[in-house]
Structures are given as C-alpha cells and as structure tokens.
Amino acid sequence: MSPLKVAVIGANGKVGRLVIKELVNDPTNFATPLAVVRSKEQQDFFQNELKIDATLTSVEHSSVSQISDAIKGYDAVIFSAGAGGKGIERIFTVDLDGCVKAMEACEAVGIKRFILVSAIKAEDRSFWWNIESLRNYYIAKRAADHEVRSSTLDYTILQPGNLTLEDSIGKFTLVKDIDERLRTDPSITRADVALFIKECLKHPKETSRKTIPLLNGDRSVNDIIKNL
Template identity: 60%
Template sequence: MSPLKVAVVGASGKVGRLLTDKLKASSSFSTPLAIVRTQDQVDYFKNEVGVNASLTDIENASVNEIADAIRGCDAVVFSAGAGGKAMERIFTVDLDGCIKVVEACEKVGIKRFVLVSALKAENRDFWCNIKGLREYYIAKRSADREVRNSELDYTILQPGSLELSRGTGLLQPIDRLEEKASVNYSINREDVASFIVQSLLHPDVTVKKTISLVNGDEPIEKFIQSL
C-alpha cells in the first residue's frame, strides 16, 4: 500500500504537533500537511519540522478554500480547538470549523476522517454541570453528531483529561473505563497522537466508531485489536 498523505488540521496544537512528528517519522505515511492559521506557524512547520504547511484559517476560511488546501490528501485529522481563549470561538472553531472541514472532505472526495473530540461528549448528564466546560461540550457533542451523519469513513476519538507527560503506550479497556474516574479519566497527549496513527493504520477496526481514550494498563496494540 502506498504511504498515506495526511492533513493535520490544528497541527500547531499540542496533540497536533506530536501527531505531525509521528506521521513524519513513519514509513507508512508520506510527508504530512500541517493546516495552520498564521504565517509564523507555516514557517515553523516548513523550516523547523520539515513538513508541508498550508496557511488556512478554518475559523474564517470558506469550505472551498479548505477544500483547495486538503485536495490530494488521503485522510484528514481534525485536532483543532479554540483552547478556551474566547467562548464564541468554541463554536466557530470546534464546531463550525469541524463542520466546514467535513464538507470540504466530501467536496474533494477524501473519505478518511479522524476527529479528536472529548470523553463522553454525547452524555449530557456527565458534563452539564461542569463549570466552565458546558459550552465546550455542547460544541463537541454537536460536531460529533455532524461527523456521524456525514458520508465520511470517520473515527471519533474521545480522550479524557489531557496531560503533558510522556506517553505510556497503555490505554484503559473500555469496559473498565469508570475505574479511572478518580483521576479525571486522564490521558497523555502523546498517547492520543499515537492512537491517531494506529487508527489511520487500522481502518478495519476503527471506521464508524467512537472510541474513549484514557490511560490504563493495556498496550495500544492489544486495545485496538479488541475494538
């Protein structure tokens, strides 16, 4: 199989940067495309990371402009987020930005799509009373539903509380997820990036699935085989 060309939307984020490095280092992928929103970020990815980069601000770009940026890719990963900097941007980035990228994928015939969402986004009882995160979860839940209703071969990944420690390569089996409630269902960002790679390499067990990601005691390779 030819190496996959992957566009990473939100490549400048913490998960996005880790993912871009992993894609670049793997022989299963061709040089990835970083989709970023400032010229400084374009310069960083081209000159420091050594990957292709497109100046495409998904918050303000049209569907046609996004489509032109990702045209020719085999898959798209959406890991962009407003980062809580302004409440309205949660809806223009996490929600409408995601919807526009989905529409752009459909427009240019890219079927494979991986979305980084949030744990239990579909469960209002879980998040409706979490102070400061209600709007974030509303956006994530709505984006997830749009992706599920699309024509894409999607995988929705729902990580728990994101940590900056080094990856462990270990995930919590889904049937034992609640054992990790006391640690806010935490997961290292590097493990999220590693699992995105595995999702792209194993579409047979990840397509059309929503997968909870929390650090645990099961190697990623075994975890993905159990899906």
C-alpha cells in the first residue's frame, strides 16, 4: 500500500503539532502530511522550519469550496482545530461550523476518512450542563459530533478527557472502564491523543464510524482497538 496522505486541520494547535510529528516520524505508513493553518506566520513555520506542505485555509473564514480545494487529493483528514478559549463566538465558528464545513468539504471531494478530536462525554448533557464555563464549548462539540455521525464519512470521533502537556505514556483506558477512571483521573496527555490518532489511521476497519473516549490508563493502543 502507498503511504497515506493526511491533511491536518488545526495543525498549529498543541495536539495538531504532535499529530504532524507522529505522521512525519512514520514514513512507511504516511506520506508527508499537509498542515492546514489559519495564518501566514503559521504557514511559514511549517514550510520553512518543518519543511512540510502547508495551506493557508482558515476553516472559520473559508468556504466549503475553498476547503475542498485545499484538501483535494488527500486520503484522510484530521480535524483538531479549536477556538482555544478565544471567545464564545469562535467556539461556534471554529469548533462547530468549522468542523461541519470540513466534513462537507471531505464529502465534496470524495475523502472518506475523517478523524475528529472532540471532548469526553460530549453526548451526555448531565456530565457538563452545570459546568457553566464549559457549557457553550460542549454544546458546540456535541452538535459537531452529531453532524459528523450523520455524514457518509468513515469517521472516528475521539473524545479525550482533560488534556495535559506531559510526555506520552502510551497507555489508555478501555472504553468499558472509562466511567470508573473519570472519577479518579480524567486526564490524557496530548501526545497520547496524537498517538491514538495515528493508530486510528492505521486501523480504519476497527475504528471507522466509532466514537472513542480517551483517558490514560494501563492498556496498550492495540488493546483498546481490539476491544472496541
């Protein structure tokens, strides 16, 4: 099989940069990825510092047609863009509508594989409704997840817990044990989210059209995927 060609939307985010690193470091399975970024400064960083392709295509301000043109010819798209705490309005224009536009762009150009980074328990309003500081964020994430599930894409929705900046542990919690783990340690390293994204791309049959909660734990990636 030819190496998979992957476009990363939100490549300049903390998770996005780690995903780029994972893909670049696995040339047997992945071609050089495309960084989809929202500023010229970010584009210059990826092109000049990391020596990889980068397109200046903001999912917030670009049309579906413009996003389609940017990702056409790729095999898979990862959506890890987010407002990053920059106001309620941008939660809806980036995390929600940006995601939907990216999904529609994939459908328009025949890209089937789509991996979305969402949030733990997004579908469960009782988990987040009373957390006022996160309510709008979760409303957007839940709606985006539902839009993706209703699409024709071979999606994987990843729902990580509290994201940390620690080094990769490489161990995860089985889906059936997530609720118990949430009570004691609701976190996962961003590096492990990036690792799991890469493994989902390598295991499309096992992970397509699935929603997978992610927390660190004591089981390998292969154990998690095998038990989905």
